[in-house]
Amino acid sequence: MVSKNQIKLISSLHQKKQRFINQLFFAEGVKVIQELLQSNFELDHLYTTQNDFDTVLSSKRTLINDQELKKISALTTPNTCLAVFRMPAENKINDSGLIVALDDIRDPGNLGTILRLxxxxxxxxxxxxxETVDIYNPKVVQATMGSITRVNVNYVDLKTFLTQTKLPVFGTFMDGENIYQSHLPKEGIIIMGNEANGISEEIEKTVxxxxxxxxxxELQKTESLNVATATAIILSExxxxS
Amino acid sequence: MVSKNQIKLISSLHQKKQRFINQLFFAEGVKVIQELLQSNFELDHLYTTQNDFDTVLSSKRTLINDQELKKISALTTPNTCLAVFRMPAENKINDSGLIVALDDIRDPGNLGTILRLxxxxxxxxxxxxxETVDIYNPKVVQATMGSITRVNVNYVDLKTFLTQTKLPVFGTFMDGENIYQSHLPKEGIIIMGNEANGISEEIEKTVxxxxxxxxxxELQKTESLNVATATAIILSExxxxS
Structure with missing residues (x-):
């Protein structure tokens, strides 16, 4: 059974502010939770409607019913389990190889899909x-399908970071060079812009x-690609x- | 003002069955509605909270307030307008060039994004x-961002269609040939599979x-790509x- 205090805590974790105060976030679904358990993420507590996850200490595991899960879940159709994890400390930025920089991505599904890509x-x-949506937002965690455990994400003042880097900075614009005919190096920063406004003016200056x-x-009327599909095409290219 | 009967009709159009009985569907937002108005789609009626769309006959235009829009909208955060359109007759299949075939795509956002791509x-x-989600589902119409007016979509018995075609049939699988090293022709059918199960066994036989x-x-642990991002990479390739 899940206590009133536990319900209150988990409900509060739907909000970014509370996630940061408590240094906790939650994930739902067997696949994502299993990936988090197998990684370096520290489990706080697991709630499940099944007799599963028997490798998890029983003191950290609570059997709940569907009604209880519905109360704590962020999903319209809850899965069978929800687990609260500690937010890990931010790793140092690894300033080499290819890096993806996100300039105010607001949609959690887009951020999750980009991490998976x-x-x-x-x-x-x-x-x-x-201003980019928090990676510990429940919808982001869900959309990453476990990829969140294998990528390093840092939140920074993007302008400052891009001004200081020695790597080449790539951005896509209507008037850019055809990506299919460009020399694309193995090191560099690829900027993806906001869903509505694209790359902001002050970030564009660093490109x-x-x-x-x-x-x-034929008609050349399609205005733009969704940011996640554009990222797919760019990373593939x-x-x-290589 | 929107009448009770109009509210009842539009609410019914949230359901596929009612869309087909009435041969109507609806779209929301200035951009998508404008694209539909500029195309061959026939307007049934426009509801707007602004004094806009003055090229639309006043007999086909109703000024409503935010509360009324909220009642008929399919969006959590309604836009400023909603328009009901006639469903056009299905065009004949154009069996040449590159064709995308969808094997049971269930998520409206994915279908809309694929049409946009x-x-x-x-x-x-x-x-x-x-079994693929209906293109006139409000969430699909929204996600296409107007592309729905520029592509031809047919619902068929996919197995029969693929068995009878003379075009080469492409599908992506774990054991396929590296797409980056393959000869990809200008004509052919590209199959994209269901979100959870991929390409079904009976469709796989036609590939x-x-x-x-x-x-x-490095770890090769990422299980799969989202179907819309996979489509982006394949179409780009x-x-x-060309």
Whole structure:
């Protein structure tokens, strides 16, 4: 059974502020929880409606019913389990290889999908502007499908970071060089912009290589690609010859 | 003001069955509605909280307030307008060039994003299995961002269609040929599989070219890509040399 205080704590973790005060976040679903358990993330407590996860100490595991799960879940259709984890300390930025920098990504699904893409393409370091959605947002954790355990994410003043880096800085714009015909190095920072506004003006100033993903539609009316699908195309292009 | 009967009708259009009975669907937001108005879609009625859309006949336009919009909207945060359109007759399948075939895509956001990608890459024809989510689902219409007006979508018995086609049929699998090293023709059918199960066994039998998107992550633990991001990578690869 889940206590009133536990319900109160978990409900509070739906909010970023409370996650930071408590230094806790939660994940839902067997697959994501298993990936977190197998990684360096420290379990605070697991709540499950099944007699599963028997490798978890019984003092850290509570059997609950579907109604109780529904009370603490962030999902419209709750899974069978929810686990609270400690937020790990932020690692140092690994300023080498390919890095993805996010300039105010607001949609949790987009951020989760981008982390999953980075993991697929072997990109270890993601730099987020302070306005980018929190990676410990329950919807982000869900959308990463476990990739959150394998990538390093830092929140920084993006302008300062990009001004100080010695790596080339790539951004995509309507007037950039055709990405399919560009020389794409093995080291560099790839900036992806906000869903509505793209790369902001002050971040654009730090870009050293302007790229574009060409459109093929006859009417050339399609205004833009979703940021996660644009990231997929760009990362594929950077990695295909490596 | 919106009448009780209008509210009842629009609410019913949230359901696929009622959309087909009434041969109507609705779209929300200035951008998407404008694209639909500029295309061949026939407007049934427009509801707006602003004094906008003055090119629309006043007999087809109703000024409503925010509360009324909230009642008929499918969005958590309603926009400023909602418009009901007639469902156009299904066009004949254009069985040439590159075609995307969808094997039971269930998530409306994924279908909408895939239509937007097809539009970007100049792919005119999309073939959906009968179990694929309806393109007139409000969430699909929203996610297409207007691309719905520029692509041709047909719902068919996918197995029969793929068995009868003379075009090469492409599918991605773990054991396929590296897509970055494959010869990709200008004509063919690219199958994208269901979110949870991938390409179904009976559809797999119709595949003539098995491809794979290589993973680059060191640990090779990332299980899969989201279907919309995988579509982005595959379409980019098919079109990059054309």
């Amino acid at each position: 980075c993991d697929w393409f072997g990109i270890k370091q993601i730099i987020c502007s302070k 050293t290589s302007r790229l574009t993903i060409p459109r093929f539609g 950077f990695k295909r010859n | 097809c539009d970007w890459f100049g792919i005119k024809q999309i073939i959906c299995s009968k 003539t070219s098995r491809l794979t998107i290589p993973r680059f992550g 098919f079109k990059r040399n």
